Amino acid sequence: MRSFKKIIPSFLKTSLRNLVPLYDYYQKVRLKIFCNHISSHKNNNIEYLDFSDIEKFDRLYPPHELAYERGQINKNLHKELFKRIPKLENLHAFLELGCGDGNFSASLQNYGKDVTAIDTTNILTKYATESGMKFYEMDASDLSFPAESFDCVLSFAAFEHFDSIEKVILNILKVLKKDGLCYITFGPLYNAPFGLHAYTSLGIPYCQFLFKQNDIQKFIHEKGRGPLGIYVNKYTLAQYRNLWEMFKENIKVLKYREILNLDFREIVEQYPDCFLNKHKDLHEFFISSVEILFRKK
16 A cells, blocks of 8 residues: 555655646646737737837846756756656657757756757767767758657757747757657747846846847947847747648647736836737737647658
């Protein structure tokens, strides 16, 4: 007979997993009500705020550091993945796209997996280079590996930076074995509050919609701050959704989630013209990241 010590944690884990869909549904209902409210706003054709307003917003939302800093060593990253997607733990040959500092691939390699990682530049940590993982400077849209080389393809916080997502998915399907799995999580999307990826130089949510690009560059230059941010492909949520639909004959989606961020909806409510004039579908501004797990048919 199982002890209560074993039963209770198991029950809690199952309960918490069941709460995620309920929470997502609750958030979507809130979002729908909010979007309907904003859509009823009378458009005053104000496309952007003035340059002088940036200073005010900058005081309210100063630049901030990322929750995860490049080079930060966490040797248990693979455990977090397997806890989230248990079926991946039984696979052996992994490929990570856009590996960055390589720490995730290194944690997988040290766990006994056969790991290959790619990125367009080499910024691997010492922990990654000493792990035994294979690394190649390579574009995710032009993979040079033999067909059906990997059991699993992974990518974390990189898809929003890839130039041609359609080509990337085609390449994933090429190198993935039949019935192989692909797990991708990425964000923030360009239209999300921090979609400009300018955290350390400009911490203003939705700054890409509130202010002209030239004004943003001018302000950062005047403040003597670093570069604006890394390249973002500006794909809309609708474009990503269309891509999954486009490849439905080649993949079976096993898990899909769009993660909302409603933390800064008061900005959209206060300056609706800056958003209504950019996108008809206001949902675009509140889906911050996407998670998808699919199997190659």
